[in-house]
Amino acid sequence: MSRVFPPVATSSRQIAPLPHHQPQPQHQYQAQLAQGQSQQSNSSRWTPYAPNIIELYPGPKNRLFLSLRSGIGEEVDYALPKLVVASFNEIDKFKLETWVDSVSALKEWPEKWIEGLELEVASQELRKSRRQSSSQSKLLRQQDTNGATDDDIQAPRELALSVVPEWTLPQSTIDRATNSLLVLRNASFTNTNAKIICRTSFLEFLIRFFSLPTSYLLEVSLRTPEPIHHILNILQSIFPFLVPNHANDPRIQRIFNVVLPELLIHTRDQAMIQNILPLLISNLSISNNHNLFPYSTLQELISHLLNLIVLRPTSPPVILDLSLDLLISLTQNTNYCKQILLSPEFSAHLKSLLALLDYDARQTQATWENPQHLTGKVIRNPAGEFVRNENSQKRRKLQRELNQRQMEIYGGPGVRVEVGEKAPALSKQIQERLYAMREPTRSIAWMHEIFIYSSTSQLLQVTFWHAYRDFFQNPSTIDPLLSASEVIKNVTVAFPGAMAKVWTDEMGGQKFVIAGMGFRKGSDDQERFTCLWQNCPSPHSPTDPKSLLAHIQATHLTTSQPPLRCQWADCTQMPFTLSHLLTHLPSSHPTPVPEVITSHPSTPDVQISQSSVTSRLVPPLARPFKLHFAATTTPTESTQGQGRIPVGTALLTCLILRNLAKTLKAELNLLDVDLIREKESQKKKNALEERFGLPIPENVLKEEEKEEQDELNDKLRNQFNQQDEIQNRERLNKARNAFVSAQERLREVVEQNISGLAGYLGESLGW
Template identity: 45%
Template structure:
């Protein structure tokens, strides 16, 4: 067999550095005297990780041969990490794998327990390298001890921890193997490595032995060799679901584990300043302190948590320590009433509550929320009945009535109506309407707005064409102009009583005219004072509001029998009054331009359609929001879950703590009130059911009442919690909630992330 270490698969133990001499004279290179050792690769092969009782790595670890152990442990460390990623390293496939890996950690604990002082001096920082104790691969570990290191103790005791560094190194590597293996997830039909470790009796015994050490010793270990405790805490977090914590008390091991999570770990959390260890202890306490069978936690934990949440600057991003502290406070105030009562009873509770309320705005961002209004408050858009375009339509309708009457009287005796010498000025609404029309409706509608019947009037065709051309030569005109002959041909369609003809004047010149029509006499200002009273035949010729009012009072309103309803245009308002009539008449202001009104208005969806033309819009209900209206809100957004859209993070945890405190205080206030006999009996029954976990039978309840009555001698007694708050503490807590009630209301109103639903119980004090 070859002695080459590379062929055997295991590196042989080194026998020490070889001494080599230089054959050269004088100053030869010293680098050849001690050549560097080749780089050692510790990654195991597939054969090294082959499952079964004869696995070479675990057999080597079971032996007490130092070279075998030094060969196997590095391979297990790297292999446990790499093989877990490939789902190859399952501890249940190796016989006694967990007890084998715990052999060196158990030896390390034994040395911690003994703690004897060695014969050599304690190594200090000023010792030279050649004075440090040397450990070789052939060292026998059961020998007394010349190869021990010491941990300087931070406790008041002078006792120091003397640990063999080789034992400590191997214990640390074994814990690292277990920690790496615990990452393996369960597969179909196979349990996880964490379950295999957590259900091992050797592992439970190791936990019991380690955490039974004095807390000061554990603190010394965390400062001198923190990797040991970190590996163990990581392993503990994976195996926590499989530990016998939820069983009934009585087993010494169960009680010891419960003491670990309720006393030892809280003590380490309070005393340690190692952020790495603190972040590992927090999740363990959060998960275990919710188990109802565990005893109360260390009383120093609550003040420390309330102190930790004050160290975070609200303007800075949230830290993990802050969120873990709040999460643990939620677990404590939710699992048991005693921690909640301790917080409420504290003299610094008002300050703690203000700090929690301040955390409700931690990392908040102000933003503008734009949303559609509810459909119940959105109206529909209609044409403004009081707009000038509608008034112009009413005037056009009035002129159409006058035109029909003139056409009827034209054959009988003619129509004598004063005409103008130029086209009238049309309103903007009329001009816009005519520009958008197409021929021949456009020219006919223009004639109706511009001309009137007159038996004594005739208009030159050239003047007629120029008026048409000047009006429709506008940029807003949709269609081009038509020829003069075509426009003149439509005159008889618009005014059947009119006629295009030619005649010879007194000078003997031939003229082409349109007889029977003339320019309507009036303007935009005069149209403001048109009488729109129904069946009004006489033109008012009014130029002011007073003239128009006098015309209406003289011709349409009788003093003996006034109208019961308004007859102005389409208005049917009842009862009719003079003050109502004045709302229809134009303003008596000297301004020539009337105030601009919107073309459309918004009315409720339930408004009947026959009221759409009701010009007295002041009688309409208040206008609702328009369809295009958007609601703008200045709101606050805090951190939310992007998938479930629910609040999370610091603000959510602070809201839960406040809710739990408020609920507990309300319960205390309610329990302090005097109760009737019936209420006392119901509450007692409820307390009994909570104690036994099942509905208590009436017979058992009566027996309990008789026994208590006999013990009290027949006296009445209020059932309550002896550990509850006294009157002064309740009043102080109530006033503290009342002081922050306004700010809580602002958070409920402004927060758009859903925090308000968790803060309702904190209002109403």
């Protein structure tokens, strides 16, 4: 059977760019089945290397694998791209078991690639040996016992090393090996293919590859990283089938316990790090694979992982989560966990872990309405500013009505009170109320707040107009200013006992005045110190707590015998004492209080304003005030039957902290047990000495001297170990102090996080 090749410029086919880094075909194929568009998707990804149905026909005479086994470059370059596309697009049809010896055929070019790498390693070792021998030639020029010189001995060796060629791999071999490994990588995503790949022949290839020096593998990963990534991906896919059959093979164990950790420590390739970390995590999941890391490698690995979690993570934080996951697997082993605790930088590492507890955290605030059975009624606070201003208005109204009846115009004797020189300062609440009113009600209410009756006062109309204008020239007002004549007309409405007239002074000058009223003296703030003692002749004279107390003592407590009952406003306290009086006096700087309070529905409003507060029912929640709380949330995941459980970086950090805390507490308890045992042995020794009394028998004395000498020898032999034990004990105590310092931060996470992290931090608390 002959086939027609597409026309090309040269005799050898060039390998076109292939989809080496596309999403995994298994996932893509499942998505196509779900959408019912598999044929359209396959046609949209058509390439010149897409195989037809005949070329994927199962059996020993498959044309693609026959071309691959032929060893002819043109045939291999024809078959490999088609196999790459087929393993990527036709994952359901690409089954290695249907083609005889398919893995061996795909392994042929990777083995040639490894042969080239081994030759390159050998060449480098020879050149390195030559450089070392030439550098030492000056030290080896002394004549030997036979009279021959070292130069005569080294000359033939240097001549032989000088003819060793510089070994380089052909690029075609690298490309074919890369594509062969890519086919195996794509095929390994299905379990049947992975099981076939995980056979002795391919495992020998893996062992042979990872037997190369680690430094050289790092060098190759910088030159040609793609084949190494394919090998690591294949190793991940076949790992489940390595466990039951080859887990105890020392060569396989060397890959996971020596080579891969060293590659992880020294590489700076993020793709390699992401491929190696899952392999190490999977390896630690096998129970009999613990305690197999070399000591030096273990220390470097732990230090490197703790440094990786400090780096700024990408989105999503793949390397960060994988590093934390590997640390969890390591800290589950007591020996590995102890190495972290004994690190001199453990305090800094613990701070890094604590910072990750808030990774991807968000502030959440929840509010909801009060339940009906917990809702009370809302009333004005008797101690609030609104009620205080309302009471002041009532007092001024009563005083204004009383003074109005005593004005001369109504046949009264007149009102003689002291007035101010300027308008008093009003509170902010009263100002806002006046600004929101409309004329003429606004100007009348303003006069009631600013002016009082006075038979001896005459206010210039210009001063009156300026006070009105200055107060209402504010952006918050809703009505424009009235004219001077209109405002003056409203005076007789607000104060019927006052009138506008023309007054002639002593010099004969005429002035337009308003007779019968003047500015109210003081301010709203000073009105807090009004004396509320019953029948007080001058209640407005105090201006501060000191003057108010002096006023009460001088005006109302002049007799030697104090009153039996308190006469402050409506108070009926009995007996009256000075300490009780001080409870009525306002402070210089009043404490801010809410304008509204909540009361039980059965409590009368009158009882709220009374002085007795002990008999009131406990007030429930108010309807305007919603229940709310603010907390921190980290990523969670909903599960069937368990609700939402925490996931992500914060959860992984909690698990590491839990493992570290449990191991540290166990180690500290062991130290305490050792001290107790030492004390008990000393007590037994003292009891033994006292058992026979004095003197001790000779044979017992000799046996004790021999035991003491043996103990001394053991102590001398173990002196170094004891020094290490003392140092370890000090470092464990430092680790304990680090956890003690972190208690406040851990408690904050437990109190504020509502995603369930508190359930994993219990072991980290209670130091």
